[in-house]
Amino acid sequence: FGQSEERYQKLEKIGEGTYGLVYKARDNQTGEIVALKKIRMDHEDEGVPSTAIREISLLKEVQHPNIVPLKDVVYDESRLYLIFDFVDLDLKKYMESVPQLDRVQVKRFIHQMLQALNYCHQNRVIHRDLKPQNILVDIKQQNTQIADFGLARAFGLPLKTYTHEVITLWYRAPEILLGQKQYSTPVDVWSLGCIFAEMAQKRPLFCGDSEIDQLFKIFKIMGTPKESTWPGVSTLPDFKSTFPRWPTPTNPATTLGRDITNLCPLGLDLLSKMIVYDPYARITAEEALKHSYFDDLNN
C-alpha cells in the first residue's frame, strides 16, 4: 500500500550516505517525520538481490534504545528505500556544534554506543562502518542512536559513495586495512575506540587519506604491528605490500597516552583496550560495559 513516492513526501536532503541520498521526509499516512534513505544499486537495472532484501528485512527486528529504528523497507521500481525514525542530527555535526563535549557526556555517549554494539554483536550483526556520520544524537534526551547496522553485509562497502564521495577510512580496523576477509565484531570496537578518542579530543585519532596512509597513521601512534603483538599479522594478504615502504620503527611503545589528554585514567585504560591490534585480544563490547570507567555513571 502507498508506494514510496506518494507515501513519503521528501522535505529536504539531509546527507549523502554510502549507498545513496538521505532525505528528511513526512510519512503521509502517519504524519511522522522520517529519514528516507535511498539505496542505489550499482546495477540499477538488475534490481536488488533478494539476499539483500532478506538481510535488510531482518534488521527491522533489531530494536534497541541506542539503535535508530528501521521502520520500513520499501522496494519500488527496482529501488530500495529504508525508512528510519528521524533524529535531530548526527554526531559529526554535533561535535562540530559544541566547543567541547564534557567528560560526563563522553562517558554517557560511549556507554550507550557500547550497549548498542553489545546488543547487535549478541545477535551476530556487525556494523562494519561505524563513524560519527551514522551515529545520531537526540539532543533533548542526550541519547545517541547508531544507524546503518548491518547494511555493509547486505550491500558490501564501496570505496566511494554513489556520488563518488570518498568513504572515510579513519574508523576502519587494521585487520580490514590489511586485507583480512573473515573480520568480525572486533572491527566495530576499534571504530568505537576511534570515536571515543575523537569525542574526548575533538580531533580524529587516525585521519588517513588512503588505505596505506591510514595504516601508517595507526602505526605512528600504536607502533608497527608484528607477530609478537599480533600473532598472524604477517600472513595477512596486504601485509607484504605494506611493509617494504615502512621502516620498522625502533620504539613499538604506544604513544596513545601522550595523544589523548582529555580522558581520565580509567577512560584512557578502556580506550587502550579498544585500540588493540589483535582482534582476539581487543576488548569486546560486553567486557567494555563492565569496565570501572562506567562505575560512576548514574543512569
Ligand SMILES: NS(=O)(=O)c1cc(-c2nc3ccccc3s2)cs1
Ligand atoms: N547530517 S545532519 O544534518 O546532522 C542530520 C542527519 C540526520 C539523520 N540521518 C539519519 C541517518 C539514518 C537514519 C536516521 C537519520 S536522521 C538528521 S539531521
